[in-house]
Amino acid sequence: MPDSSEDHVDVVVLGLGAGGEYAARKLAEAGLTVVGVEQELVGGECPFWGCTPSKLLIHSAQQGDDLARAAARIREANHDWHDDQHAGPLEEAGVRVVRGHGRLAGPGRVEVDGTTYDARLGVVLNSGTAPAVPPIDGLAGTPYWTNRDVMRVREVPASLVVLGGGPIGCELAQAFARFGSRVTLVEAEDRLLGPEEPEAAEVVTRVLRADGVDVRVGAELTRVEHDGGFVLEVGGELLSAEHLLVAVGRKPHLDDIGLETVGLDPAQDQVETDEHLRAGDRLWAVGDITGRGAFTHVSLYQAKVAVADLLGADGPVADYHAVSRVTFTDPEVGAVGLTEAQARAAGVAVGVGHADIPRSARGWINEADGIVKVVADTDRGVLVGGTVVAPYGGEVLGLLSAAVHAEIPVETLRGMHFAYPTFHRAIAAALADL
Ligand SMILES: Cc1cc2nc3c(=O)[nH]c(=O)nc-3n(C[C@H](O)[C@H](O)[C@H](O)COP(=O)(O)OP(=O)(O)OC[C@H]3O[C@@H](n4cnc5c(N)ncnc54)[C@H](O)[C@@H]3O)c2cc1C
Numbered sequence: 001m002p003d004s005s006e007d008h009v010d011v012v013v014l015g016l017g018a019g020g021e022y023a024a025r026k027l028a029e030a031g032l033t034v035v036g037v038e039q040e041l042v043g044g045e046c047p048f049w050g051c052t053p054s055k056l057l058i059h060s061a062q063q064g065d066d067l068a069r070a071a072a073r074i075r076e077a078n079h080d081w082h083d084d085q086h087a088g089p090l091e092e093a094g095v096r097v098v099r100g101h102g103r104l105a106g107p108g109r110v111e112v113d114g115t116t117y118d119a120r121l122g123v124v125l126n127s128g129t130a131p132a133v134p135p136i137d138g139l140a141g142t143p144y145w146t147n148r149d150v151m152r153v154r155e156v157p158a159s160l161v162v163l164g165g166g167p168i169g170c171e172l173a174q175a176f177a178r179f180g181s182r183v184t185l186v187e188a189e190d191r192l193l194g195p196e197e198p199e200a201a202e203v204v205t206r207v208l209r210a211d212g213v214d215v216r217v218g219a220e221l222t223r224v225e226h227d228g229g230f231v232l233e234v235g236g237e238l239l240s241a242e243h244l245l246v247a248v249g250r251k252p253h254l255d256d257i258g259l260e261t262v263g264l265d266p267a268q269d270q271v272e273t274d275e276h277l278r279a280g281d282r283l284w285a286v287g288d289i290t291g292r293g294a295f296t297h298v299s300l301y302q303a304k305v306a307v308a309d310l311l312g313a314d315g316p317v318a319d320y321h322a323v324s325r326v327t328f329t330d331p332e333v334g335a336v337g338l339t340e341a342q343a344r345a346a347g348v349a350v351g352v353g354h355a356d357i358p359r360s361a362r363g364w365i366n367e368a369d370g371i372v373k374v375v376a377d378t379d380r381g382v383l384v385g386g387t388v389v390a391p392y393g394g395e396v397l398g399l400l401s402a403a404v405h406a407e408i409p410v411e412t413l414r415g416m417h418f419a420y421p422t423f424h425r426a427i428a429a430a431l432a433d434l
């Protein structure tokens, strides 16, 4: 048996996260020979350690279920961390799923365990990210949790320190507080959910505190010790906790995939792509590694664009002016497009409108906290961004997403019928405030 072999195919998809899985299936269904390379579980982070299990934890915590029920539903949803429900449909569509670590080996070429796949049309890179772990004194070697570990937890820790006040930290701090843990949330910057509107961060800070979370912003974790439990030095103070969850961002899988063989820098933290998601000669990139928003729906959106390009179809080009995102705290933080600060930095003639959810009829009835904020381009008379913090804020966001995406004139939006008494009616108040 030779040590190495070569195989000729139409397309190799390197990494089968959300976008890679979609692209591989669609390209195979279009009649191409497709190899999909995956080193862990087909489907990637979202179904096994990301979106789905975290939302199951959050839902159970909100319902007042115990953690054991959430844990059982997580195992049921992801088949006990088996990827049969992802790999099976791919193989049925004709994708050859190759298990192992893939590396680019020149334009259109991918090497996996001694076999080189030469892809006539090219390679779709979807290698995604892993949890980032900061170089904090004493942290390495302790049994800290990342999002990978926390989805397997079956017993509520008496106390939990969450490091990082981004979406993962805020969502899980609230869920564990509601399960009964004593939670401390430690954020280095001066507010939670840094990239989102400060008004949204204020609400989230308030509701987390109301849930009993000790929210510490502008706080630095400088030293970690573990001896049965954790002892953590935060701003000179010693905190003890049964567990520590590290949620300080993501590290892209880019340094060990042969980027240098296609003329790209393996030390870069994202892959530049054009409007067709092309990243180089016979190379496309989709998902978190493109730096266009680390969200499943962005990965899927990009994969659709890349597939159209690979098939030579007169398909859509990638457009990011109305990227939506939701942080699934209670209340949810839904946002689309630019924040006020981003719009000002982009030189937009900014107009801003606010509404407070508690002052709306539905907010008062439901005793709900939250805000609506809309950001307009006053020269063009359209919204360029919007944020809704409200119960079902991610659903209410749909109206603002359509408005920003389709550039519906503000005057047209103001003329709509807004049903009474709904949360989305607060958008009318924010538009009136512009
Ligand atoms: C806790 C958590 C909650 C989240 N919640 C949400 C949410 O509610 N909504 C939302 O939109 N997003 C959410 N996200 C983000 C979402 O999970 C990602 O944006 C999504 O997974 C898309 O990632 P991706 O397509 O870039 O690839 P990934 O899911 O990262 O998958 C990449 C795949 O490539 C494989 N791979 C990497 N390198 C190689 C190699 N060299 N050879 C072979 N295989 C390789 C990996 O094993 C992996 O399976 C959450 C993330 C986390 C961690």
Ligand SMILES: NC(=O)c1ccc[n+]([C@@H]2O[C@H](COP(=O)([O-])OP(=O)(O)OC[C@H]3O[C@@H](n4cnc5c(N)ncnc54)[C@H](O)[C@@H]3O)[C@@H](O)[C@H]2O)c1
Pocket: 134, 163, 164, 165, 166, 167, 168, 169, 171, 186, 187, 188, 189, 192, 193, 194, 219, 220, 221, 247, 248, 249, 250, 293, 294, 295, 325, 326, 327, 328
């Ligand atoms: N609902 C959703 O869509 C959802 C949910 C979870 C995660 N995600 C995605 O996953 C990605 C990762 O999420 P995340 O929350 O880990 O990352 P993040 O980068 O969004 O937030 C990390 C936070 O940790 C803080 N931080 C960094 N180093 C720190 C330190 N040493 N001490 C204290 N704080 C520190 C940062 O200031 C930041 O606020 C995000 O980009 C997000 O897009 C999405």
